Amino acid sequence: xxxxxxxxxxxxxKEGQNVTLSCEQNLNHDAMYWYRQDPGQGLRLIYYSxxxxxxxxxxxxxxxxxxxxxxxSFPLTVTSAQKNPTAFYLCASNLGQGRNTExxxxxxxxxxxx
Amino acid sequence: xxxVEQHPSTLSVQEGDSAVIKCTYSDSASNYFPWYxxxxxxxxxxxxxxxxxxxxxxxQRIAVTLNKTAKHFSLHITETQPEDSAVYxxxxxxxxxxxxxxxxxGTRLLVSP
Numbered sequence: 467x468x469x470x471x472x473x474x475x476x477x478x479x480k481e482g483q484n485v486t487l488s489c490e491q492n493l494n495h496d497a498m499y500w501y502r503q504d505p506g507q508g509l510r511l512i513y514y515s516x517x518x519x520x521x522x523x524x525x526x527x528x529x530x531x532x533x534x535x536x537x538x539s540f541p542l543t544v545t546s547a548q549k550n551p552t553a554f555y556l557c558a559s560n561l562g563q564g565r566n567t568e569x570x571x572x573x574x575x576x577x578x579x580x
Numbered sequence: 581x582x583x584v585e586q587h588p589s590t591l592s593v594q595e596g597d598s599a600v601i602k603c604t605y606s607d608s609a610s611n612y613f614p615w616y617x618x619x620x621x622x623x624x625x626x627x628x629x630x631x632x633x634x635x636x637x638x639x640q641r642i643a644v645t646l647n648k649t650a651k652h653f654s655l656h657i658t659e660t661q662p663e664d665s666a667v668y669x670x671x672x673x674x675x676x677x678x679x680x681x682x683x684x685x686g687t688r689l690l691v692s693p
Contacts, residue, residue, distance in 0.1 A: 497679075499679060506589070506686075507685055508584070508586075508671075508682070508683030508684050508685045508686060509669065510683075511679060516677075516679075522679070524679065562678070568626050569626070571623040571625070572623060573623050
């Protein structure tokens with residue numbers, strides 16, 4: 467189903483803790499993206515990667531970090547520096563290469579800070 | 581940078597009616613306009629897109645129109661069905677990569693039987 471998998475589906479974090487969200491794709495896509503979705507707002511770009519071992523900040527990168535050691539994987543770490551981390555996080559991938567090719571989204575991870 | 585506004589935020593229609601969702605954008609150089617559908621608890625999926633070299637595109641019950649002069653584009657759904665109930669997002673960008681897409685705030689469409 468879709469070829470891009472996020473885990474876990476739900477995640478609870480205590481204040482002050484770092485947590486890592488997983489995103490894996492088997493679509494052989496070069497580019498991967500992380501978005502944050504809040505109620506009443508559009509998707510906002512956190513980080514993106516167009517090729518292995520390279521990634522760029524999006525519009526709201528503060529308090530987040532990523533890595534792209536493998537083509538298939540693009541994990542997102544929500545650090546304790548992120549002031550308001552409770553949100554729905556979506557990962558996406560596409561062929562990239564600077565073109566607006568169709569992107570496929572994962573099912574999302576809902577992060578709640580308790 | 582680009583700014584995308586989407587209206588209405590919620591839309592309720594009866595099954596069989598038409599639904600129209602409108603988006604405006606600010607960057608006159610934007611030339612790619614996709615629409616995504618997100619059913620409750622599911623991932624967003626591309627349902628239709630349009631590029632600025634055409635004014636309208638149709639796919640069965642779904643159509644998108646683009647007015648470059650006025651900088652707005654709209655999603656039209658005819659003969660709505662309950663399974664059309666979802667949140668719909670518009671987006672806009674120059675054709676320079678998916679990371680440049682700016683999304684609207686979404687429209688929750690509810691189709692009542």
